[in-house]
Amino acid sequence: MNGLKTSALAIGAALAFASVGTEAAAQDCTTKIGAVLPTSVDWGKPIASTAQYAVDIANETGGVAGCQIEMVLRDTQVDPKVGVDAAKALVDLDGVQLLLGAVSSGVSMPILTSVTVPAGVMQMSCCSSSTAFTALSEEGKTNGLFYRTFATSGVQAAVGAMVAQEQGYESVAVFYKNDDWGQDIGGLVAEDLRALGIEVTAEIAINDAQASYRAEVTEALQTQPQAIYMALYPDEGTQVVREWISLGGTQNMIAANALKSDEFKENVGMQFLGNFIGTDTASPRTESADAFVDAYTARFDGPPSGPGLANSYDATMIALLAMHAAGEGAAGPQIAEKVSAVTDPNGTPVTADAAGFAQAKEVLDSGGTVSYQGATGNVQFDANGDVSAPAVIWSFGESGIDEMKYISLTEVNDFMASMK
Template sequence: MQVTTKLIPLAIALAFAGTASAQQVVKIGHVAPISGPSAHLGKDNENAARMAIDELNAKGVTLNGQKVTLQLISEDDGADPKQGTAVAQKLVDAKVNGVIGHLNSGTTVPASKIYNDAGIVQISPATTAPVYTRQHFPGAFRVVASDAKLGSTLSKYAIDTLHAKNIAIIDDRTTYGQGVADEFAKGLKKPGIKVVGREFTSATATDYTAILTSIKAKKPDLIFFGGMDSVAGPMLKQMKALGITAVFMGGDGMCTDALGRLAGDGLGEGRVYCAEAGGVKGPQEKVMEDFRARYKKKFNMDVQLYAPYVYDSVMVMATAMQNAKSADPAKYLPVLKNIKYEGVTGTIQFDANGDIKDGALTLFTYKGGKRTKLDVIR
């Protein structure tokens, strides 16, 4: 498929040129699901974006010698692709200077074409579907590792560490859920490993009895789920009710502190494993702890999942603007492509596709109802 690499038509470039100097306001768009089953994650993202904007404005941002004010324009995509493209167009019409978002791959991917066509730089703090950057849109970036790495890491852990041999896979048919399940399945093509079942549900379903009963009959050692915590939690409850004792594994969409609350006594002890795109170790852990403390002090709540990556996304975009001395996407994009930024989540640099270089993954299990870190892998 041929994809244009020309970012901004001349008329659009001229419309952006001098935006900061003319208005003295730089508009940063943010999109996440503020409503619906993933609203707790979307609000987490929105809070972090607001925190970064507030800190930058308090410190003072200057572009080409002129002080500017950063303005956050936050939109709710409801984790729905149709709503996602509608709010993307709304941000284009608002002439934002850049976008942080979306959270879900299913909304990020269709929205990315709208931003690309309008010449707007987009940094996703959470999208892991490989297709997002494989479109080769020059203004599309992400600060977390993709599902290609996450899926292969989890399949290797399932086989080498958990010694699973008979594995069932369930996904929620979203771009993210099906994508991460497909990447996980690719890593299972090894001697002695059998995929005993591949089932699917939806992101809004509440009853999984039929697919779980079918899977139970196949006696899997491990069940992999591609989807969000809002489905994984109730699914674990129903697994317990059906007497399914297989290890449960999934990607970052279900790898939250909230999973313990959503799963209740279905969580078990040390039988749920997941990986989060991102993660820090060593001296960087203190930096992350300080961020979490500042976040909790500001919002009176704990970080849910992606907040540190949202915060870093805003900061790296603002830094690129400052280094380019312009909020015009055509001018700060080349700077962003070559940036090296030390953030809360570690060093941020992008490869030619806009993917984070040397992206980390953190493996977790759950003990005592709490998410417990096992290791950080790069």
């Protein structure tokens, strides 16, 4: 398969049915959508590029609701205040009714509560995993405006505990980023470790931009754990690991997917990561997921190895199809209501390429529903806008990320149930 570039060419003739008037309309009007993503960090740039890739595919088919889509991108710098200011500008100045982002739960949450919900704008996140969003929805405080294509922190926490059990670790110290995401996953993994009979020797909060984390590392070292678990981002993760190793800490490390970063690997050094094991949610082993890998590789000259790329693609495609179903000029609540028409398990199956996007628009225009088969599989949201997912255990290799083990959705769910 030659990817979506080839697919787009292949459907060129099929798109010839579009009337000249429709094509002109698509060219004469532009609809802006917003994106708040951390483009100033190495792992954030590909997430943004993948979202733009999906927008490009939609525009190849004539756009959305008769108009071309312009994605207005603003950098969050993984900072809640910067993210909120960026989102406000997109909503107040650019008038967007759809906002993609953010990545970090600690940035997505204040955007949701102080910007998108009050303004009635739909927010679709590729990567925010905190269970706090589920709780907020259950309390009726999201107004049905928030969706995410990344599974909750519970999946990675459970798999992190699974790794510790499989490695035979009897004691683990937990480092977590002191934000919504880190507090959530850090607390969950500590709970899961204890459920497996593994001692949690320390739970250490790591704050932003400290000159040194020696005090925090020393506190954890004094508890003499056999391994450490890290729910940290690359900047803080690099500093913590450097301090940890320099003070004689073990190389037995388990980490959430935020450390799936070339920056982290290069700054720490492979010589210190021999026993490092990472966790992540994973795309199912389906034809649609394989097709995305092939297409992404053709577009970007390399496979989608960073965190959140498949999720970013699906978040964007689903949101754009919902916008199309809602019609030109639709407001955020109307777009959000149409997500179910795009992810209907009983709808017409459509692929996640240009041909599938064009087919989906035809079905939706005729009043039907579609079942989007995407980079993360057959996406289905629950009442809170959440999805579940398989998982993967990985390590750093000399040339990239090496997959160690794939864990199916059934295996993930069974393991999580066993701890309860």
